[in-house]
Amino acid sequence: MDPVQNRLLQELLAACGRKDQGAFARLYQDTSSKLFGVALRILKREDWAEEVLQDCYVSIWNHAANYSAGMSAPMTWMTSIVRNRCLDWLRRPNLEVALDPLGEDSEDPLERIPSDDPGPLDRLAHLNDAKALAECLGRLEAKQRQAITLAFFDGLSHSELASHMRQPLGTVKTWVRRGLERLRGCLGTT
Amino acid sequence: MKYRDKPELQEKLAAEFVLGTLRGRARLRFQTWLRNDARLRGIVSEWERRLAPLAAGVDEVRPPQRVWRSIESRIADGGSARPRGGFWESTAFWRGWGLVATGCAAALVAALALQQPQRIEVPVVQTVETPAQVAMQPAYVAILYAKEEGEKLVFMAYAARKSNELWVRRVDLQKPPTGRDYELWGIPSKPGERPQSLGMIPAAAKATLKLPGAADETLENFSVLVISIEPIGGSKTGSPSGQVVAKGDCFKFW
Numbered sequence: 001m002d003p004v005q006n007r008l009l010q011e012l013l014a015a016c017g018r019k020d021q022g023a024f025a026r027l028y029q030d031t032s033s034k035l036f037g038v039a040l041r042i043l044k045r046e047d048w049a050e051e052v053l054q055d056c057y058v059s060i061w062n063h064a065a066n067y068s069a070g071m072s073a074p075m076t077w078m079t080s081i082v083r084n085r086c087l088d089w090l091r092r093p094n095l096e097v098a099l100d101p102l103g104e105d106s107e108d109p110l111e112r113i114p115s116d117d118p119g120p121l122d123r124l125a126h127l128n129d130a131k132a133l134a135e136c137l138g139r140l141e142a143k144q145r146q147a148i149t150l151a152f153f154d155g156l157s158h159s160e161l162a163s164h165m166r167q168p169l170g171t172v173k174t175w176v177r178r179g180l181e182r183l184r185g186c187l188g189t190t
Numbered sequence: 191m192k193y194r195d196k197p198e199l200q201e202k203l204a205a206e207f208v209l210g211t212l213r214g215r216a217r218l219r220f221q222t223w224l225r226n227d228a229r230l231r232g233i234v235s236e237w238e239r240r241l242a243p244l245a246a247g248v249d250e251v252r253p254p255q256r257v258w259r260s261i262e263s264r265i266a267d268g269g270s271a272r273p274r275g276g277f278w279e280s281t282a283f284w285r286g287w288g289l290v291a292t293g294c295a296a297a298l299v300a301a302l303a304l305q306q307p308q309r310i311e312v313p314v315v316q317t318v319e320t321p322a323q324v325a326m327q328p329a330y331v332a333i334l335y336a337k338e339e340g341e342k343l344v345f346m347a348y349a350a351r352k353s354n355e356l357w358v359r360r361v362d363l364q365k366p367p368t369g370r371d372y373e374l375w376g377i378p379s380k381p382g383e384r385p386q387s388l389g390m391i392p393a394a395a396k397a398t399l400k401l402p403g404a405a406d407e408t409l410e411n412f413s414v415l416v417i418s419i420e421p422i423g424g425s426k427t428g429s430p431s432g433q434v435v436a437k438g439d440c441f442k443f444w
Contacts, residue, residue: 024265028258032252032257033252034245034246034250037249037251038248041248042210047432050253050254050257051433053253054257054264058264061265072235072239076238076239077238079242079245080208080238083208083245087217091213130247133240133241133243151210152241152244153247157213161211176209177202180209184201187240
């Protein structure tokens, strides 16, 4: 996100904190497609993603006054709200059934996830503030990178990762943990 | 709390929380710690800052217009934040929520049942002859209010204590969205127990649902009843899967 856009979103959030509905409409217009994309990618169902998005924007409206620009960039703050809400959503009971509640698709829902989808990562390399992260991800072992990106983009849990990557649970947990440790080290030095 | 003395553990948990691999009870516990620990929140923010740029790589998808319309109407009436995600496990939440309405509901039922039993059409139980006895009949009663639209009374349910017939009355329940239906649920009093379906709500203003057993064995377990929007024929997940439109305490009336 470029600094100008960043600044604009900060101002819009500040105005939302003062209950300016026009600013909120503009904020929605500028950010909802990205956040809906994030929710849809994790939840895999439009109706769920729509509900989560609604709740998140109501929450953003209610808490905009608490947003502090010094704490995090606006998009980081809003993305975290959406991701957390999605992950809480996935924590509901009966998830195995709920992943495909309409019974339209009898295949394993995890099969729908592209296994080596380079899309999001490729795009990152061209975005300024994501370059460092893309570079650091590039330095991870392939399996570590795959586990971390599947968890982040698709909201997979350890056991889902294990089943998707056809590896023992312990192995996958280690990949995630080591990958995160290395990312932290790498990002600290770039 | 042991985690406080373990910076490496804090770092690992924060990272996995942000990444999303911290799940289930571990996630809930971590969220509790977060509420009370500013330092831990700082570590989480750091990880959000590190990983959030990943989201920039996700395809943008324009949400349907109805999403904005719905957000607009919700912030217009004070930004009612509907609880979401994981809250089905939290019967404490429902109990707390229902308490607010209990006082008025009890007063209302008392007024209706004692003063004008015929007008609320308390189901005619064969052994009951007079209005006074109708009012005395031990029963379970639930009064459900709209979750939005200013918490108006939308639905009532009544079952005599020994009966397995749940008498329901739609007071002011809008039609469900096209291709969807309303399902009635009992939210158990015991924490951790799943909501239980009490059946689909018939379109008629008044109807009777069959309970799986006598009310004092079935409704006895629920502190709250809710209505959710579900696919025709009912939720496929065994739990409420769509928006909750109404809720209210289920209480003994004797």
